[in-house]
Amino acid sequence: MTVLLQVDGLKKQFGGLMAVNDLSFTVAEGEILALLGPNGSGKTTVMNLISGALPATAGRIQLDGVQISGLPAHRIARLGVARTFQLVRILPSLTVAENVIAALAFRAQPLWGDDAARAAEALLAEVGLAGRGGEYAADLTYIDQKRMELARALGAAPKLLLLDEWLSGLNPTELRVGIALILSLKARGMTIMLVEHIMEAVRALCPRTVVMNAGRKIADGPTNDVLADPAVVAAYLGGVDA
Numbered sequence: 001m002t003v004l005l006q007v008d009g010l011k012k013q014f015g016g017l018m019a020v021n022d023l024s025f026t027v028a029e030g031e032i033l034a035l036l037g038p039n040g041s042g043k044t045t046v047m048n049l050i051s052g053a054l055p056a057t058a059g060r061i062q063l064d065g066v067q068i069s070g071l072p073a074h075r076i077a078r079l080g081v082a083r084t085f086q087l088v089r090i091l092p093s094l095t096v097a098e099n100v101i102a103a104l105a106f107r108a109q110p111l112w113g114d115d116a117a118r119a120a121e122a123l124l125a126e127v128g129l130a131g132r133g134g135e136y137a138a139d140l141t142y143i144d145q146k147r148m149e150l151a152r153a154l155g156a157a158p159k160l161l162l163l164d165e166w167l168s169g170l171n172p173t174e175l176r177v178g179i180a181l182i183l184s185l186k187a188r189g190m191t192i193m194l195v196e197h198i199m200e201a202v203r204a205l206c207p208r209t210v211v212m213n214a215g216r217k218i219a220d221g222p223t224n225d226v227l228a229d230p231a232v233v234a235a236y237l238g239g240v241d242a
């Protein structure tokens with residue numbers, strides 16, 4: 001197993017609140033890891049710390065052996081971390097292709113002109129939006145906006161893809177499509193860490209799960225074992241000492 005992401009003793013304090021408290025875990029190359037926990041347990045903050053949107057209070061994050069904690073978000077992105085957001089972020093007045101091309105200009109090896117247009121078309125095909133590049137982003141349905149956001153993230157050619165509730169808000173049919181899409185990324189070797197509240201998706205996608213409660217890691221292991229762990233069940237029911 002080759003470790004791609006290594007998180008050691010990570011802490012994030014907001015005023016009097018330790019939102020992430022001494023968190024350590026690894027993600028192996030090619031793995032899909034779920035990060036679970038009840039509302040407010042610190043999951044999105046962890047995503048923000050890994051991507052550099054927030055600075056850590058303490059601890060260390062390494063990607064592929066390179067320390068990324070302490071670096072600004074754009075440097076971390078160029079080193080290979082891409083993410084999607086809980087609330088989809090798109091450029092609504094641009095076309096679908098332009099949205100992806102804009103992301104390609106910011107990658108480690110930027111693409112421009114015809115190269116960017118061809119790469120955007122390939123990325124859109126990969127997420128199920130083949131031939132849709134000329135449409136306006138604002139006109140896309142919700143799932144298609146999510147697909148486009150994923151194409152933008154993949155455009156950075158990331159080593160690690162962070163998906164923050166990417167499957168939320170989808171209807172049952174769309175959910176199956178979304179799960180299949182993420183599995184297709186795994187099949188081509190992408191390493192993915194996802195925050196997700198939909199347990200059906202977690203079970204289908206993630207052999208391993210880390211659970212947080214009140215900023216701390218309370219479980220880390222095979223998903224079925226973790227979800228049956230009494231401490232995890234208690235945390236979801238609001239148990240204070242889980």
Ligand SMILES: Nc1ncnc2c1ncn2[C@@H]1O[C@H](COP(=O)(O)OP(=O)(O)OP(=O)(O)O)[C@@H](O)[C@H]1O
Nearest residue numbers: 014015017019037038039040041042043044045046
């Ligand atoms: N920028 C911030 N300033 C102050 N407090 C914050 C900030 N961001 C998050 N918090 C607090 O940190 C704690 C963890 O929040 P976080 O959003 O990481 O939890 P979460 O597990 O992702 O929750 P959810 O499942 O509801 O998205 C919460 O108590 C939240 O109110």
